[in-house]
Amino acid sequence: MKIVIIGSGNVAYHLCKAFAQNHISVAQIFGRNETDLKQISAELDIPFSTTALADADLYIICVSDDSVSEISKLIKNENSLVAHTSGSLEKEILSGNYRKASFYPLQTFSRAKMLNYSEIPFFIEAEKREDEDLLLNLAEKISKKVMRSTYEKRKYIHLTAVFSCNFVNHLFARAKEISDREEIPFDYFLPLIKETTQKIEHIEPKLAQTGPAVRNDQRVLQLHEELLPSDEHRKIYKTLNESIKKMYEL
Amino acid sequence: MKIVIIGSGNVAYHLCKAFAQNHISVAQIFGRNETDLKQISAELDIPFSTTALADADLYIICVSDDSVSEISKLIKNENSLVAHTSGSLEKEILSGNYRKASFYPLQTFSRAKMLNYSEIPFFIEAEKREDEDLLLNLAEKISKKVMRSTYEKRKYIHLTAVFSCNFVNHLFARAKEISDREEIPFDYFLPLIKETTQKIEHIEPKLAQTGPAVRNDQRVLQLHEELLPSDEHRKIYKTLNESIKKMYEL
Numbered sequence: 001m002k003i004v005i006i007g008s009g010n011v012a013y014h015l016c017k018a019f020a021q022n023h024i025s026v027a028q029i030f031g032r033n034e035t036d037l038k039q040i041s042a043e044l045d046i047p048f049s050t051t052a053l054a055d056a057d058l059y060i061i062c063v064s065d066d067s068v069s070e071i072s073k074l075i076k077n078e079n080s081l082v083a084h085t086s087g088s089l090e091k092e093i094l095s096g097n098y099r100k101a102s103f104y105p106l107q108t109f110s111r112a113k114m115l116n117y118s119e120i121p122f123f124i125e126a127e128k129r130e131d132e133d134l135l136l137n138l139a140e141k142i143s144k145k146v147m148r149s150t151y152e153k154r155k156y157i158h159l160t161a162v163f164s165c166n167f168v169n170h171l172f173a174r175a176k177e178i179s180d181r182e183e184i185p186f187d188y189f190l191p192l193i194k195e196t197t198q199k200i201e202h203i204e205p206k207l208a209q210t211g212p213a214v215r216n217d218q219r220v221l222q223l224h225e226e227l228l229p230s231d232e233h234r235k236i237y238k239t240l241n242e243s244i245k246k247m248y249e250l
Numbered sequence: 251m252k253i254v255i256i257g258s259g260n261v262a263y264h265l266c267k268a269f270a271q272n273h274i275s276v277a278q279i280f281g282r283n284e285t286d287l288k289q290i291s292a293e294l295d296i297p298f299s300t301t302a303l304a305d306a307d308l309y310i311i312c313v314s315d316d317s318v319s320e321i322s323k324l325i326k327n328e329n330s331l332v333a334h335t336s337g338s339l340e341k342e343i344l345s346g347n348y349r350k351a352s353f354y355p356l357q358t359f360s361r362a363k364m365l366n367y368s369e370i371p372f373f374i375e376a377e378k379r380e381d382e383d384l385l386l387n388l389a390e391k392i393s394k395k396v397m398r399s400t401y402e403k404r405k406y407i408h409l410t411a412v413f414s415c416n417f418v419n420h421l422f423a424r425a426k427e428i429s430d431r432e433e434i435p436f437d438y439f440l441p442l443i444k445e446t447t448q449k450i451e452h453i454e455p456k457l458a459q460t461g462p463a464v465r466n467d468q469r470v471l472q473l474h475e476e477l478l479p480s481d482e483h484r485k486i487y488k489t490l491n492e493s494i495k496k497m498y499e500l
Contacts, residue, residue, distance in 0.1 A: 163425035166461025175413035211416030
């Protein structure tokens with residue numbers, strides 16, 4: 001099976017790397033950004049092109065949501081299977097006369113950061129059962145956690161990921177603004193952060209809640225409101241405390 | 251030096267355990283809850299009492315903020331040093347004629363969960379320099395990360411911890427409500443959560459931000475608003491996305 005990866009960003013890079021680590025050959029990596037393509041090509045020994053899309057049995061599109069439809073029009077081979085990697089797009093966004101699929105890895109990818117691919121859940125959907133099986137088999141060569149998933153489900157997976165990843169990172173960023181202002185090294189908070197996330201591997205998050213809001217500790221809540229350095233901090237503080245109180249019916 | 255720990259909750263338990271692991275003898279653990287005290291006493295071989303507070307050189311009070319003042323009145327030894335373990339109380343909350351201090355471990359403690367005490371930052375404050383040195387030395391037997399800290403600073407440390415621990419855990423709880431409703435095992439999100447927190451050990455959180463808000467992806471933001479299962483989810487979603495947009499001036 002001839003595989004072509006389209007895109008040169010973090011998802012494309014890590015997917016190429018995961019394939020390489022598992023001895024799955026990628027025939028070409030195709031995209032617009034020559035600098036990035038050259039780097040990936042050199043590191044992982046995969047041919048690249050910015051102009052001539054190679055013929056393939058399977059195209060995996062790893063570009064931003066906005067570009068998926070446009071990029072997918074470049075694929076002219078009607079006997080190919082084309083999958084995108086987005087958590088929030090239907091497979092029907094793919095524009096062409098080929099078999100359509102979704103190949104969604106649930107992870108946050110940064111270029112510099114090594115990842116254990118075998119732990120990344122992959123969610124697979126295709127029009128035909130045999131294509132779904134093909135993609136399941138392919139993903140299973142990378143990861144231990146591969147599942148079928150419809151778009152209906154995938155969009156909720158993506159929404160859950162926004163709460164537990166994107167929003168969590170933003171809280172870290174806002175927390176760091178507070179500690180930076182007071183010249184408290186943010187490193188001090190890393191063991192606490194690590195423990196907070198390790199805890200929920202064993203304890204239901206709802207049962208692991210600590211802090212002034214769940215204790216309904218009015219004195220501390222009041223004290224904190226006076227310390228908050230900006231309106232944005234204040235809004236987050238109020239919204240999350242109110243949500244905590246609602247959850248525990250305080 | 252004779253040390254007595256007051257309290258029988260998670261902080262008291264883990265502090266006793268950290269002392270025991272580092273061959274620091276605790277003369278007594280004192281509190282109200284006999285069941286908990288008995289358990290700690292049996293596990294760590296420390297005498298306990300619910301009625302007769304032992305005489306000591308150092309009392310460390312590990313009870314909820316609300317009870318610190320009341321409990322501290324039980325200490326009659328004017329030659330003793332008394333420290334509480336709260337992040338959001340002044341040492342002056344201690345009510346008695348003894349030397350007052352704060353001994354604040356920055357961590358979230360659960361009974362069942364093992365902890366690496368050497369990584370827990372301790373923040374120390376006392377009225378007298380020699381008491382501060384004594385507590386610094388004691389904490390350094392447990393941890394590699396021991397610092398002096400005033401109440402002024404400690405309350406900001408606690409506030410930062412609320413953002414990066416308590417609020418983060420609440421996001422996990424709200425995220426799980428979404429995945430539970432859709433019958434998506436929350437386990438799927440654990441590698442993503444782990445990666446989100448590991449990332450900030452190497453990358454500034456502000457630079458690590460991903461997701462629809464920082465991309466200003468109106469289509470996904472709109473789609474998500476339709477999927478949110480409750481008003482509380484909706485308020486969190488709006489507040490955090492607005493805060494993200496403000497941070498990146500979108």
